Amino acid sequence: MFGNNHLITVFDFGSKNSKMIQAHMKDKTVHVENYEILPTPEDAVKDGKIADANKMGNVIANFLKKAKTKDGRLLLASSEVVLRTFDLPKMEHGELKEAIKYEMSVLLPERVENYVVDCSIIDEYDKIDEEGKEVKMYQLQGVAVSKKLVNDYLDIFSKHNLKVAIVDVQPNAEIKLFTGPGAYVPLDIDNGAKAENLAIIDFGHQKTSVTILEDKKLFLHRTLHQGGRDITNIISEALDLPWDEAESWKHNNDFAFLQKNAMNEVESILYDEITKVFHDITMEINQVIEFFISMSKRKKLDQIYLLGGGSLIPGISEYIQRYINIPTEVVSTLNNVNIKGLKDPTHIAFLADCVGGVIRRV
Template identity: 25%
Template sequence: MLFPFIKNNYLSIDVGFRNIKVVEVAVNRSNEVYIKNFGIASTPLNCIKNGVIKNVDAVSSEISRIIRENNMKVKKSKIVMSGTSIISRVFLVDKVSDQDLDAVVNSAIGKNMPINLEEHKIDYKVLQELKENGQDKLKIFVTAVRKNIINSYIDVLFELGLKPISVDIPANSTAKFFNRDIKVNIDNVKFVNPNKGLNKDAFAVIDFGSETTIINILRNRILEFNKVILTGSSNMDEAISTAAKKSIMDAERLKKMYGISMPPAFDGSEEHIKVYKTLKDMVDKLINQIYMCLTFYEARCYGVKVGKIFIIGGGSLLKGLSDYMEQALQIPVYPVGLLDIDGIDINRNLNSEKLNFLVNAVGITL
């Protein structure tokens, strides 16, 4: 792929609980992304706690090895932080002049969020204007992250001798991606704008990671809800390992082999039955939490009914997951990979099997 009008090259880093992903990308003036190279390695044990990188040296050393072994030369870098450390809320506040809005929002945060304002970096955006009991109100989406968490990620970039451009959160990466056309099969249409179709203007993007499941709801191209559930694919591996008395590695293999597919009625193996029952129990609990988030958004966040769900991340590859979710939630569910997103291309010499793990790392470069 030729990029005659390159705008920027970035090294994008996603430090997760299980894996570190480093991606070298080129972004042109039309915001089209070309993935030049990437590397994935295991995150050193006990290096991240509650979103903070506790062992900067160990994490930096592993990232340095990925960069060196993949011959990455770019210095400008962006990093995405762990999803567990982010607090978000939706408030209604009185409509006031722009000069007074910061004070009104900070007052609402003080009353509604259990945080110390001095210790947190606060971002907010106005979602819409509306009336409540005849009063003009503003619907506000607030995100708060502890400053020491942000600093721990910046420390990693400095330790590596990189030039920090931004520290971002997974939800922002998702929102940027899903403003684009998506290649999924909706009524035999190849390209779909997530904000159109099915007569709904709100959709969910659910990121199934190794340690967390992150639920994002977007309405009219704007992120309006974000929730982190502390259950991921590694928890499923552990549950299968216990139930089937297998190693974690064997449990992960069985999970991939059987997925959440019902065993044959008469000749299903004992192993398949155990895996299915274990996964069904965990997925049912997860779907119940997802359902509660969707209803909470609609009832308590001044939202609307979600019309479709896109699933991303390594955990979304679980066999049978999208059909199972669709039947349980009665909402269309569409698996989306990185190359299903319009304006994303990849160096064809790279292994494309791992692309689903790179969504957040690539998204923050936009």
């Protein structure tokens, strides 16, 4: 009945900001009709999980004042979201479900019964087995999320008469954004080639997630427990500022002193402390990337893309590029995405995941 014009509402609850977009897809283009970025109350979301249901209930109520909807897609981002790809011989649907459960169970810290497990076929191919016989194979992407994590959200949604139409995970949304039909993020690299092995880094407040694609398919997803909050903490300590003032100092400073040769004493302390945090985060990202490169077929990562609020820190992409020695850029524009009433171009960094959540899998 709604065809291509059906309005989809996507929610992404971070520890610092809660995001909501309402959009529809027409052909390859995403039309965002409405969006909101609201501050998440302190300690209400931790590692993508609801830590304070009452506070988050208020956030949802505020969203619903600005947007009429009866259902929404929920985008989950947590270190407790487990993703992996694996290969299995082609089999019947029922058998496949059991096999996937088994494959995922070996990665989970708790019994598989405590998780919602889902899977999609990302490729089909033929393989010659040891006896020289041709075997039809599936390449699959499995995802597992703890039932408690999901149910905590479902409870709050239902208290506000909101149905969760689809539960998706952030890395999945990012994969759709980077590989979807609209070339939303230009993947051009040198010599007219396109990036096929790429790292998507979502630099959040408490966490930074690294999603690596090989041949534009998921290779690995990791959550690192560092983010923009660590930089605010350093600024607050080094400049002896209350936390909120340090946070706005971070938003309004151009970080130009990081490039300066001559610094005053305070700048020099800040420089040392901030580069220490940049260094720690970048080192962890680098470890994940080095692992990928050693395991990948081409032994190469083409490009790193940054998004999330933390990507707005001036100089962060240059720092990562210099350290890891791989071209790095911030996702600051999106092709074939029209955002009605975009209040500030920096909002793209916050909304990119939600936009990916609207896109249909190709």
